[in-house]
Amino acid sequence: MEICGKTVKFGNDVNTDLIIPGKYLTTLDPQELAEHAMEGLDPEFASKASEGVIIVAGRNFGCGSSREQAPIALKYAGVKGVLAQSFARIFYRNAINIGLPVLECSGIFSKVDPGDELCVDLAGGKVANLSKNESFQAHEFPNSVLEIVGDGGLIEHLKKRLRRDGLL
Amino acid sequence: MNISEKILAKASGKEEVSAGDVVEAKVDTVMINEITGPLAIKAFDEIGIKRVWDKRRIVMVLDHEVPADSVKAAEMHKIMREFAREQHIPNFYDVGSGGVCHQVMVEKGHVRPGELIVGADSHTCTYGALGAFATGIGSTETAAVFATGDIWLKVPETVKIDVSGLFQRFVTPKDLILTITGQLKADGAIYKALEFAGPTIDEMSVSGRLTLCNMAVEIGAKTGIINPDEVALSYVRDRTDKPFKPLRSDPDSNYERKDELTVDSLEPQIACPHTVDNVKPVTEVEGTPVDQAFIGSCTNGRIEDLRLAAKLVKGRRVNEEVRMLVTPASQEVYLGAMQERLLEEFIKAGACICNPTCGACFGGHMGLLAPGETCISSSNRNFIGRMGSPKAEIYLASPATVAASAIAGKIMDPRRLEI
Numbered sequence: 337m338e339i340c341g342k343t344v345k346f347g348n349d350v351n352t353d354l355i356i357p358g359k360y361l362t363t364l365d366p367q368e369l370a371e372h373a374m375e376g377l378d379p380e381f382a383s384k385a386s387e388g389v390i391i392v393a394g395r396n397f398g399c400g401s402s403r404e405q406a407p408i409a410l411k412y413a414g415v416k417g418v419l420a421q422s423f424a425r426i427f428y429r430n431a432i433n434i435g436l437p438v439l440e441c442s443g444i445f446s447k448v449d450p451g452d453e454l455c456v457d458l459a460g461g462k463v464a465n466l467s468k469n470e471s472f473q474a475h476e477f478p479n480s481v482l483e484i485v486g487d488g489g490l491i492e493h494l495k496k497r498l499r500r501d502g503l504l
Numbered sequence: 505m506n507i508s509e510k511i512l513a514k515a516s517g518k519e520e521v522s523a524g525d526v527v528e529a530k531v532d533t534v535m536i537n538e539i540t541g542p543l544a545i546k547a548f549d550e551i552g553i554k555r556v557w558d559k560r561r562i563v564m565v566l567d568h569e570v571p572a573d574s575v576k577a578a579e580m581h582k583i584m585r586e587f588a589r590e591q592h593i594p595n596f597y598d599v600g601s602g603g604v605c606h607q608v609m610v611e612k613g614h615v616r617p618g619e620l621i622v623g624a625d626s627h628t629c630t631y632g633a634l635g636a637f638a639t640g641i642g643s644t645e646t647a648a649v650f651a652t653g654d655i656w657l658k659v660p661e662t663v664k665i666d667v668s669g670l671f672q673r674f675v676t677p678k679d680l681i682l683t684i685t686g687q688l689k690a691d692g693a694i695y696k697a698l699e700f701a702g703p704t705i706d707e708m709s710v711s712g713r714l715t716l717c718n719m720a721v722e723i724g725a726k727t728g729i730i731n732p733d734e735v736a737l738s739y740v741r742d743r744t745d746k747p748f749k750p751l752r753s754d755p756d757s758n759y760e761r762k763d764e765l766t767v768d769s770l771e772p773q774i775a776c777p778h779t780v781d782n783v784k785p786v787t788e789v790e791g792t793p794v795d796q797a798f799i800g801s802c803t804n805g806r807i808e809d810l811r812l813a814a815k816l817v818k819g820r821r822v823n824e825e826v827r828m829l830v831t832p833a834s835q836e837v838y839l840g841a842m843q844e845r846l847l848e849e850f851i852k853a854g855a856c857i858c859n860p861t862c863g864a865c866f867g868g869h870m871g872l873l874a875p876g877e878t879c880i881s882s883s884n885r886n887f888i889g890r891m892g893s894p895k896a897e898i899y900l901a902s903p904a905t906v907a908a909s910a911i912a913g914k915i916m917d918p919r920r921l922e923i
Contacts, residue, residue: 349690349779353887357894358867361539362569362576364546376889396691396724400887402626404543404642424724425695426626430642480526480656490644491550494651504552 337458337486339416339437341390345450346377348394352427355398355406369405370412385414390454393420394445397438398427407431407438417456419444419463419474432481435489439463441474458485506662506757507731508697511637514751515620522758523661532619532636534649535563537605538570539866540624540642542583547647556591557653563595563614564588565605568862572599573869603834603860606630606802610714611836613743617732617750622646622655627802627884629720633713634740635732635750637697640721660726661760662697667704669768674918676812677712678804678882678902680704681719682773684765686783694724696760699753704767705730710739711808718803719884722780772917774880775900778888786905786917793825796879797910798891799903800831800858801865804882807832807840809903813882814846816907816921817853823913828855829871831863855910867891873898880909 354376356369363369374381391397391410397420398406407430410418417437421444431438437458444463448454452467459482461474477485487493498504505513509521516527536544541564548556556562564584572578581599588596595614602608606627609615617635622628624646631638641655649655665684684698698720705713713730720728730736731752740748772786799805799813810832822828830850832838838860841847847857858864864871865883872892873879879891879898886898899915908918 351885351887353867353885353890357889358539358568359872359892361868362574362580364542376894396694399690399724400626400885402540402624402628402640402642404540404644422691422694424691425726426640426642429645433642433644478526490648491547494551494648498551498553498651 338455339390339458340453340455341388341416343392343448343450343452343454344384344389345448346391346393349396349399350393351400352398352403352406353400356403356409361403361405366408366412369409373409373413382413388414388416390416390456391418392444392448393418395421397423399424402426404430404434407434407436411436419456421445432484433490437485439474441472444472447472506699506753506759507635507729507751508637508662508727509659510751511618511620512657512659514618521659523659525659526656527659528654528656529620530654531561531622531649533561533563533614533621534646535565535605535609535623535625535628536646537568537625538566538580538584539568540646542580543643544624544646544650545583545587547644548650551647551651553651556650559591559593562593562650563609564593565597565602565608566599567603567605568866569868570599570861601835603837604802604805604862606718607806607833607837610634611743611834613740616740616744616746616748617736618748622649626721627718629725629727630714630718630802632717632727632729633710634736635730637727637729639727658695660695660697662699663693664699664701664759664762666702666762666764667700667767668702669704669766671767671770672919674904675767675770675772676902676904677708677715679770679773680767681716682775682783682900683770685719685722685775685781686773688723690722690779690781691724696725698723698725698728700728700730706733709808710735711806715803722884772902772905772919774905774915775886777886777897777899780884780886780900786901786915789899789915790917792915793878794880794909794914795826795877796871796873797826797828797906798864798871798879798881798883799906800829800833800863801883802833803884804903805831805833805837807837809882810837810841810846811844813903813907814849815923816904816918817855817911818849820853820911822854822910825913826910828910829858829864830855831858831870832860834860864891880906880915882906
């Protein structure tokens with residue numbers, strides 16, 4: 337499992353109201369959510385992300401509300417994954433559950449510049465900066481989380497479990 | 505074990521757990537509202553299971569945009585209503601029967617000490633005020649709970665905050681939690697539980713305790729929690745006839761850290777734009793002009809909050825440059841405010857009374873801000889764009905400071921208003 341993309345950088349405490357403001361939450365259409373992704377910080381984000389990007393951020397990415405529309409908006413805007421110094425816990429779980437890979441990677445913020453081409457090996461947590469020919473180690477996923485990532489999200493993961501137990 | 509460890513041990517059928525353990529826990533109650541609920545329902549349908557695991561353990565509340573302010577919002581409400589009907593979920597609070605979900609949860613007896621409660625809303629941590637372990641989850645995870653009744657959770661490290669001293673007049677639990685947020689910062693307690701204790705908490709009303717625990721998530725915490733005492737137990741007993749077993753921290757419990765704080769000389773505090781941890785004493789920002797003053801939300805929309813605000817506006821007029829919005833947190837609060845004639849004081853002062861809803865706090869409807877406007881609010885978040893335009897500014901404060909500022913037309917220390 338590998339994700340690759342150009343770097344887009346954001347700072348500390350990027351909250352879910354910035355990722356997707358409350359006024360857009362009356363839709364279940366992921367594409368519509370994606371159009372407004374990050375609009376509070378960068379109104380051009382959705383068009384920039386469409387080619388497939390990796391977000392690199394500082395501390396506490398995704399703080400604030402429990403809205404799952406936040407990782408959904410990012411995923412459908414074209415974000416392949418998020419690497420941050422740390423994540424707010426609900427955002428972290430939500431992202432994993434909807435199949436948006438997010439990895440904690442200490443010190444990454446100062447080592448990567450906007451536009452750098454990154455490739456991340458999700459199983460081992462290896463991050464390669466192809467533009468600078470450098471590599472870093474992100475925190476590896478615990479096994480239980482890696483299984484969900486591997487299944488593409490919690491719903492598929494749960495269905496597998498329920499089928500195994502004969503409940504579905 | 506501390507209270508959080510005991511509840512998670514009980515919920516996962518273990519004798520003992522400690523911080524860092526990952527447990528598969530049985531959920532006592534799960535809550536959704538109309539912002540997170542429709543996505544959860546969609547995900548539940550995708551799983552393919554026909555029936556929820558236990559219809560009596562699900563609470564559904566319409567609160568963020570009620571009554572529906574747009575066709576799209578109405579569609580979300582309809583999805584909720586239809587699901588409640590199909591699954592025969594008895595605890596469904598439609599427009600006119602509930603209010604802000606967290607207030608409804610505690611007020612209608614859905615929260616009991618010793619229970620594990622999850623909710624598809626980040627402020628679910630509020631219920632720790634009654635000695636439950638409660639935390640926010642997302643929609644997909646909620647769907648999984650609907651299907652199975654269980655969830656994996658990491659047992660959090662706990663930071664204990666011991667609070668002593670007496671509040672000055674017009675200084676409130678909101679000022680205390682803003683102080684703590686300013687000190688620990690927005691990521692100061694990520695993944696952790698904050699356990700509030702000490703003589704000040706023992707003396708605090710349930711309403712104040714709810715305010716404290718409500719904002720634990722603004723420090724990144726998984727929950728805020730208080731050991732249930734007679735104050736909490738009598739509040740719960742009045743609202744539920746179901747049995748429960750309160751759990752409390754052992755005297756030799758493990759804590760990652762113990763902080764101490766005294767409130768004797770605490771001033772009213774204010775969180776300045778655009779982060780909740782940008783906290784200053786109100787005296788440092790006095791004089792900042794405001795366009796809107798909002799009293800409401802799951803943080804400070806309860807009857808005690810309305811009483812405090814009404815005391816300050818009584819016999820005065822809201823400044824002509826300011827619109828003051830008062831949004832009771834629930835139908836019960838609304839009724840109480842009517843019976844106590846608080847609504848009359850607000851109306852005479854020139855405030856606008858809104859129906860129970862998240863309303864302006866969530867920035868969905870009922871009091872959005874235009875570019876360049878400033879709002880002082882008793883709510884919990886001042887993020888860019890939270891209450892409308894990304895070019896508006898939000899200051900968070902206690903209901904007393906909001907009311908005093910509404911009268912003054914600019915941010916004002918409530919202690920300076922003569923009563």
